[in-house]
Amino acid sequence: MSATIVLVHGGFVDGAGWRGVYDALTADGFDVRIVQNPTKSLADDAATTRDILDTIDGPVVLVGHSYGGAVITEAGNHDKVGALVYVTAFAPDQGESVNTLLGTFPADGPQPPILPPVNGYLFLDRGKFAESFAADVSTQEASFMADSQVPWGLDALGGVVTKAAWHAKPSWYLHVTEDRMIPPTEQAAMAQRIGATVVETPGSHAIYVSQPGVVADLIKKAAATLQ
Numbered sequence: 001m002s003a004t005i006v007l008v009h010g011g012f013v014d015g016a017g018w019r020g021v022y023d024a025l026t027a028d029g030f031d032v033r034i035v036q037n038p039t040k041s042l043a044d045d046a047a048t049t050r051d052i053l054d055t056i057d058g059p060v061v062l063v064g065h066s067y068g069g070a071v072i073t074e075a076g077n078h079d080k081v082g083a084l085v086y087v088t089a090f091a092p093d094q095g096e097s098v099n100t101l102l103g104t105f106p107a108d109g110p111q112p113p114i115l116p117p118v119n120g121y122l123f124l125d126r127g128k129f130a131e132s133f134a135a136d137v138s139t140q141e142a143s144f145m146a147d148s149q150v151p152w153g154l155d156a157l158g159g160v161v162t163k164a165a166w167h168a169k170p171s172w173y174l175h176v177t178e179d180r181m182i183p184p185t186e187q188a189a190m191a192q193r194i195g196a197t198v199v200e201t202p203g204s205h206a207i208y209v210s211q212p213g214v215v216a217d218l219i220k221k222a223a224a225t226l227q
Helices: 015-027 041-052 066-074 098-102 128-135 139-147 182-194 212-224
Strands: 006-008 032-035 060-065 080-087 171-176 197-201
Touching: 006 015, 006 041, 006 066, 006 197, 015 032, 015 041, 015 060, 015 212, 032 212, 041 066, 060 212, 080 128, 080 212, 098 171, 128 139, 171 182
Parallel strands: 006 032, 006 060, 060 080, 080 171, 171 197
Antiparallel strands: none
């Protein structure tokens, strides 16, 4: 039985962005599930992800993009998860949150254009969305992504990991060298800390949209270790 792939999106977006990765993986015969998290809180998103994992028979490769890395770090302790794949993603340790890791970003580097919270939720500046999040996505697609943002809850940003799955599960990391949301230096530091197998590629934060084949290839490498 080949591994089932479970894809977890990050903040400001929903699971529809995984379509290209989904198509690439299903074309190769993989069973793929996409978690639609509301991104209101880390605890709720991890619980929603575990609910999907409960429905699957056999081993799972759990994949997270951006904030989704925090979700898979928490939900990845599920006994069906055999491997973790971080796609230019946050990889917090126990007691850390995405907010903790944001605090380590170099002050002189590109800063995510996150607007001040409104009613407990965050958005990216629409005018800066393409440059920071989706620089290698078509202008039309980037505009749609900017205008269809999902509110990102402060409880998701500040949600603390209770147990980091990467301590016990093998992990892979897609290091994206032109990301202007999570600095490449911070990606490298997180990947090294979790002991991940690293693949490096040029591209933007929206690498899963712009280069789904690159993302799918890394996921397949992780899945091959579970057969």
